Amino acid sequence: MNMTMIERAAKAVFDVDHPEAEEEEWENATAWYCTRARAAIEAIREPTPSMVGAATGVPIQSNVVSETYVLDDEATAIWQAMITAALEENGE
Incomplete structure (x- = not known):
């Protein structure tokens, strides 16, 4: 499955916050980070x-x-x- 732009943005921020994290940690945090990534992308609409x-x-x-x-x-x-x-x- 390809990552959406929201997921890519969320993963980038997660990686900055948790540079040593395992894949399972990302899977557990995906929804939280995607919510914030969506808000950031919505904020740059204009x-x-x-x-x-x-x-x-x-x-x-x-x-x-x-x-x-x-x-x-x-x-x-x-x-x-x-x-x-x-x-x-x-x-x-």
């Missing part, structure tokens, strides 16, 4: 202005136009769609 700025103007390829650029609203929508997808993953 990108900061610098995040939008980093994506704005990035060239993208399109079938309609040979080259176009990401706009502010598009960057925000893309980021939010990715966060929503991460929150809806089921790990299958």
Whole structure:
């Protein structure tokens, strides 16, 4: 089974908190850490202005136009769609 983005974030924090932990300890703590990872991911749904700025103007390829650029609203929508997808993953 693949780990979801929430599980990956939770495991990363668990590993920082418990660098010497056994797999069984992670299995027992997964729900607790996933709850907190979900909250953190939900908190970053709205990108900061610098995040939008980093994506704005990035060239993208399109079938309609040979080259176009990401706009502010598009960057925000893309980021939010990715966060929503991460929150809806089921790990299958």
